[in-house]
Amino acid sequence: KNEVEQSPQNLTAQEGEFITINCSYSVGISALHWLQQHPGGGIVSLFMLSSGKKKHGRLIATINIQEKHSSLHITASHPRDSAVYICAVLSYSGGGADGLTFGKGTHLIIQP
Amino acid sequence: DAGVIQSPRHEVTEMGQEVTLRCKPISGHNSLFWYRQTMMRGLELLIYFNNNVPIDDSGMPEDRFSAKMPNASFSTLKIQPSEPRDSAVYFCASSLEGFGEQYFGPGTRLTVT
Numbered sequence: 001k002n003e004v005e006q007s008p009q010n011l012t013a014q015e016g017e018f019i020t021i022n023c024s025y026s027v028g029i030s031a032l033h034w035l036q037q038h039p040g041g042g043i044v045s046l047f048m049l050s051s052g053k054k055k056h057g058r059l060i061a062t063i064n065i066q067e068k069h070s071s072l073h074i075t076a077s078h079p080r081d082s083a084v085y086i087c088a089v090l091s092y093s094g095g096g097a098d099g100l101t102f103g104k105g106t107h108l109i110i111q112p
Numbered sequence: 113d114a115g116v117i118q119s120p121r122h123e124v125t126e127m128g129q130e131v132t133l134r135c136k137p138i139s140g141h142n143s144l145f146w147y148r149q150t151m152m153r154g155l156e157l158l159i160y161f162n163n164n165v166p167i168d169d170s171g172m173p174e175d176r177f178s179a180k181m182p183n184a185s186f187s188t189l190k191i192q193p194s195e196p197r198d199s200a201v202y203f204c205a206s207s208l209e210g211f212g213e214q215y216f217g218p219g220t221r222l223t224v225t
Binding site: 010031033041042044045048085086088090099102103104105 | 154155156157160164168170171201203205211212213214216218219
């Protein structure tokens, strides 16, 4: 079973700061998801990536398959970015997908 | 599209009762997922369906849990009998195909007393 570690667990920053959230996993994967869970509980899929880098607005996700590591960056952070960010990895075995394994999440607070 | 629809949004029941959670995926999506979220264990994948067929139910905690998808627009997750440790938020999600980008429903908050 893949072990997924996120860091930091909690992060408080000021509006405008550049934010980095990290995700490491123990076993090779086929894809990695970044999810955002709002204070109200709703979950939104931000990115799915298997190599390189993806960008959407102020969000950037990168993955290094060799190092088994991914980062989520937020540029020019805003209070509305306050949420829990969850990393999930998709592992495959010979029989097919092993399903998603989730990190515990990073609780981000952006103060105005 | 209205997105993934789940009902009920909140359910409070007594230990031993049967609980049925319902999900309507986004039209045209071929894959459906059931997740459970607790403070202790975070998000966990319980089961997923592809084209209405259960593909992997290894995450279902025990025989008290069962899930069905009788057609492309409806799925249920049933707990019988329920126990206090089943208290959690249960999310349903759907995707066009497999583990691609998933769209989550609002969740059902289940409390078993």
